Amino acid sequence: MDERELIVQVQKGDEMAFKEIVGIYKDRIVNFLCQLTGDYQKAVELSQETFMRVYFKANKYKPIAPLSSWIYAIASNLAKTEMKKTRRVPLVSIEEVQNILPIESQGSNPPDRSLVRKVRKALDSLPPRYKIPVILKDIEGFSQEEIAQILKKPLGTIKARISRGREYLKKQLEKTSYKRDTYSDNEEYQNG
Secondary structure, eight states: OOHHHHHHHHHTTOHHHHHHHHHHHHHHHHHHHHHHHSOHHHHHHHHHHHHHHHHHTGGGOOTTSOHHHHHHHHHHHHHHHHHHHHOSOOOOOHHHHHHHSOHHHHOSSOOOHHHHHHHHHHHHHSOHHHHHHHIIIIISOOOHHHHHHHHTOOHHHHHHHHHHHHHHHHHHHHHHHHHHHHHHHHHHHHHO
């Protein structure tokens, strides 16, 4: 069954079709929410809330956009509300990030832990208005048009936010790289 047929079945109360939708999207939504909140447990809670809303509000789904866009929009709105409540940017440990990444994405070469830590810290420091579009584009792989649908913003706004978010990340990573290089140069100078 394709996704449109599945959601029609969910609208009729078919729990097996709902289970199939959850199976398709659960890991992706948890990963997305973890990237946004920086808290794996909170991401799991928000993903459960996301799927509860998918089930109970299935009749509100309109097939003008892909089902994935609708589900990500629900998750994104829940995450924004949660971030407003906490008003802080929590950090997540590297172990938690690696535990939620699919095994095949880790490959045979484990990522450089310091690089992962720097990217995570830079990403966590992004304001939500830039963080969400950057994560949807660069981590989740959505097109800019799909992101505009998910966030219900004009395409130009999404393009600008992705560009500004990437520029901010670049500057943050350059700062940490500069600090490390300066430290290395000073160390080499002192050691002769």
